[in-house]
Amino acid sequence: MSFADLGLTPELLRAVAEQGYSEPTPIQAQAIPVVLAGRDVLAAAQTGTGKTAGFTLPILQRLQPGANNSPSPARHPLRALILTPTRELADQVADSVKVYSKYLPLRSTVAFGGVNIDSQIPALRAGVELLVATPGRLLDHVQQKTVVLNRVDILVMDEADRMLDMGFLPDIRRIISLLPPERQTLLFSATFSPEIKKLADQFLRSPQVIEVARRNSTNEQVTLVVHQVDGFRKRSTLAHLIRHHQMQQVIVFCNTRQGAERLSRELARDGFAAEAIHGDKTQQQRLETLAQFKEGKVKVLVATDVAARGLDIEDLPFVVNYEIPNTPEDFVHRIGRTGRAGATGTAISLVGDDETKQLAAIEKLVKKTLELAPVPGYATARPATGASSAPIGSALMSSGRAAEPVRPLYPGMSPRQPEQQIAALFLPPRYQRTS
Incomplete structure (x- = not known):
């Protein structure tokens, strides 16, 4: 199987090829078609399996002008939100978004703590279709009215189990309360713990369950x-x-x-x-x-x-x-x-x-x-x-x-x-x- 078999656009295929990838990993092969179809996803995969591209690529395709009634890029409303537990992960996911959206007329940025919030405001006020953020800093921007969440169509919770471990559940609940109820939600986790299943039951609608590694297993490599x-x-x-x-x-x-x-x-x-x-x-x-x-x-x-x-x-x-x-x-x-x-x-x-x-x-x-x-x-x-x-x-x-x-x-x-x-x-x- 190649990435072309997954139904991705030529612009995305070109960006993927420039990164040296020709065949999708198992999580990519399973997740990309489901996300493109607009379904909610509950996915568990070992780290290093390519899960970031597994949700980034189909999200970028769904955000393209003309796809699924996406508005004109001139307006740049925030339509996709990716939440991560740490600054480092947010930064790396944002880098992946930049790489894969290279040939698309889409804007994205990243917001996390540990740096001056004022440095993040200009990009947000200019308008972005996709935002990668840590929960705490996102709520800071919401309070300052530099981010509006009422047009978000796609929510991704990456490393959701880690966000729960770090005590972000109250922040996640508050963020989700600000999102439109009719949205696509993707939850990615290293493990399927009881807490993760409870979270999925609360915020996902009939999700497609994807698991490419044994539950709570170590990498055979x-x-x-x-x-x-x-x-x-x-x-x-x-x-x-x-x-x-x-x-x-x-x-x-x-x-x-x-x-x-x-x-x-x-x-x-x-x-x-x-x-x-x-x-x-x-x-x-x-x-x-x-x-x-x-x-x-x-x-x-x-x-x-x-x-x-x-x-x-x-x-x-x-x-x-x-x-x-x-x-x-x-x-x-x-x-x-x-x-x-x-x-x-x-x-x-x-x-x-x-x-x-x-x-x-x-x-x-x-x-x-x-x-x-x-x-x-x-x-x-x-x-x-x-x-x-x-x-x-x-x-x-x-x-x-x-x-x-x-x-x-x-x-x-x-x-x-x-x-x-x-x-x-x-x-x-x-x-x-x-x-």
Whole structure:
């Protein structure tokens, strides 16, 4: 199947071809015809499956002058609204809209917090057919009367489950109350949780349900690796893994802003090109850091869950859970940053003794056991509940046996000698033996 088989206009097909795409992904193949037909949609798909184009392309076609009684472009009433939970996702969706509408006489813009609201007003007052926005900033514009929602025909709630997690439900209800009751509503979510189903029951009309991945599943393209690590050794273990496997691009997730900032500073002192991205950074700082990461100037991006959704980084090979998320769904979203669009990736989790409950909750959600892989200097087997782990070195000394060569942890990677691996865990690079 090609994009031409989906009934898209020549202008959209030209824009898609210029991006190097020839065949639609499963979510695109299923969603585009349904959206073009004007039906409501409730869709669940893993991140990186192309869902943004799955709703952007048909929306742009429906907004074209002459299509479905669309008014003259000279008037530019707001007719399509895309809500996203984070600034980063809003920015990226807006970029996709710009790319795919390149040959169409349509206007679009984006509105999110973290920047001066006055900078967004001129574009809105000039008129746009499509607006991408975060809920809070959209309501700010509604209050200032720079946005009018009474002509909106199409509403998209992207990453709806994340919006619920972040407490946006009251804002969403208020926004929907300002929209025409006769509209098309598209709800996209990484998971079909009971809360999402309840939201769909309230705001969607006989939606077409689309699900292209197993419910609450992890991406089959991602290799999951779990290491049990003493909490005070996590940073040295992380540094060892980055060096040992020559990671040139990796996102490292922490649970708190302070933890992410501290870890990025420590990694920088260790000689890594590391930067942090979290909610305390200004929007401009976050965008600049993301740009440097994509360009390869920053090798290690230390992030909170503000970056767990929506970041579209091509061929990201590694993701590391430096701290295990308290919400198991966030684990799925974090590791979804790698293994995107058919590529393969590796997601590594460093589990401390106080994080076994979080790991068990993740295993229950994804319905699989996450086996521990060996790291030199640490226990290699899953401990019994409540038991503490002991370093491998202690066990070897008590048994009198010599350490065996350590096998590669990940496919295609060569192991070092055990003594070099252990040294890499605890010693600065200038003291390590390189023979």
